Amino acid sequence: MTLYGLDNLPYGVFSVDGGRRRIGVRVHDDVLDLDAAEAAGLIDARGALRTPTLNAHMAQGRAAWSAVRARVRELARAGDGTLVPLADCELHLPFQVADYVDFYSSAWHASNVGKILRPNQPDIPENWWHLPIGYHGRAGTVTVSGTPIVRPWGQRRGDGGPAFGPSTRLDIEAEVGFVVGTPTRLGTRVPVSGLADHVFGVVLVNDWSARDIQAWEYVPLGPFCGKSFATSVAPWVVPLEALAHAWTPAPAQDPPVLDYLRADEHLGLDLSLAVEWNGTRVSRPPFAGMYWTPAQQLAHLTVNGASLCTGDLFASGTVSGPQREEVGSFLELTAAGPVRLADGSLRTFLEDGDTVSITATAPGPDGTTIGFGEVTGTVVKTA
Numbered sequence: 001m002t003l004y005g006l007d008n009l010p011y012g013v014f015s016v017d018g019g020r021r022r023i024g025v026r027v028h029d030d031v032l033d034l035d036a037a038e039a040a041g042l043i044d045a046r047g048a049l050r051t052p053t054l055n056a057h058m059a060q061g062r063a064a065w066s067a068v069r070a071r072v073r074e075l076a077r078a079g080d081g082t083l084v085p086l087a088d089c090e091l092h093l094p095f096q097v098a099d100y101v102d103f104y105s106s107a108w109h110a111s112n113v114g115k116i117l118r119p120n121q122p123d124i125p126e127n128w129w130h131l132p133i134g135y136h137g138r139a140g141t142v143t144v145s146g147t148p149i150v151r152p153w154g155q156r157r158g159d160g161g162p163a164f165g166p167s168t169r170l171d172i173e174a175e176v177g178f179v180v181g182t183p184t185r186l187g188t189r190v191p192v193s194g195l196a197d198h199v200f201g202v203v204l205v206n207d208w209s210a211r212d213i214q215a216w217e218y219v220p221l222g223p224f225c226g227k228s229f230a231t232s233v234a235p236w237v238v239p240l241e242a243l244a245h246a247w248t249p250a251p252a253q254d255p256p257v258l259d260y261l262r263a264d265e266h267l268g269l270d271l272s273l274a275v276e277w278n279g280t281r282v283s284r285p286p287f288a289g290m291y292w293t294p295a296q297q298l299a300h301l302t303v304n305g306a307s308l309c310t311g312d313l314f315a316s317g318t319v320s321g322p323q324r325e326e327v328g329s330f331l332e333l334t335a336a337g338p339v340r341l342a343d344g345s346l347r348t349f350l351e352d353g354d355t356v357s358i359t360a361t362a363p364g365p366d367g368t369t370i371g372f373g374e375v376t377g378t379v380v381k382t383a
């Protein structure tokens with residue numbers, strides 16, 4: 001199956017042999033060097049492609065994204081420009097992260113986690129059905145796929161007070177992130193119809209979570225050290241334009257949402273995720289069933305007049321479906337007992353040396369499939 005053909009063309013940042021960081025587009029198992037293409041006059045983005053992150057091009061806006069993508073497609077089709085084998089490339093964080101926000105938009109995830117963390121309360125709080133709940137994360141600790149994940153230390157609930165040490169309940173969250181290109185002015189809102197004007201593309205996210213630290217610290221202000229130690233993203237940003245065939249009706253919303261969240265077309269994206277734990281596929285989270293859509297998340301994120309910056313990343317929240325084999329966290333996967341991996345070992349939470357990889361596909365035009373690369377990370381013992 002071709003995942004990186006001419007209908008995809010995801011953007012990344014690469015270097016070869018420790019050289020300069022350059023913008024490129026993945027074409028099958030090669031990277032088309034856009035820095036070299038702009039230097040050679042094969043493409044014109046007013047110099048934005050000759051920079052070490054995608055931010056300058058992302059700031060140029062939707063018309064420029066379309067024009068550059070169309071030209072990249074011509075180059076890729078004609079075999080013009082420099083192709084570097086992917087195997088020779090080191091891949092970097094593709095964009096400089098401005099603000100990072102994480103939502104909580106799967107009803108299955110919310111109800112699973114609610115049962116585990118708040119057994120004496122309703123699974124899902126009343127406000128959840130009226131607004132896409134989220135928290136502000138730590139932009140500076142968003143790292144590219146492959147970066148080792150150092151097991152965090154912190155406080156957890158102990159007998160008669162806090163215990164302290166390396167997290168004993170280290171977990172993942174399989175998510176889909178949206179990368180903002182076009183910024184806004186402080187004091188303005190983005191309407192629910194504004195997604196495609198502001199979002200440049202989509203990237204896979206793993207919101208690593210230390211459940212023991214989280215459970216002790218989060219009342220009443222939400223996650224802090226339990227989620228701020230690292231968030232991994234895939235090295236490839238799939239342009240929103242490449243996902244034109246992946247839109248699908250989102251779940252009906254009842255109770256009805258307020259006007260600012262009501263879209264003429266209430267659409268989600270039909271992405272199929274897969275989670276591998278030390279090489280064993282343990283889950284296939286379906287993104288199409290997310291209750292809150294990215295368009296609603298963006299409208300809510302700015303409804304108070306908060307501005308958008310180029311490089312803002314907002315993540316969907318953990319992608320969980322209704323079945324145990326569809327959940328996006330190990331907290332949920334192992335709630336009823338450990339899972340057995342292909343090597344025969346049993347797991348509940350992550351052990352040092354464990355590797356988790358998340359991949360995804362989406363339908364492209366004419367029966368093609370769009371790939372998102374992978375976001376992977378290996379847990380290492382605290383130094």
Ligand SMILES: O=C(O)/C=C/C(=O)CC(=O)CC(=O)O
Nearest residue numbers: 103104105113114173317318
């Ligand atoms: O319900 C809670 O208290 C916590 C939920 C999460 O940890 C999930 C979170 O980060 C948001 C999400 O990924 O859906």
Ligand SMILES: [Ca+2]
Nearest residue numbers: 102173207318
């Ligand atoms: Ca999360």
Ligand SMILES: [Mg+2]
Nearest residue numbers: 207227230231
């Ligand atoms: Mg995180």
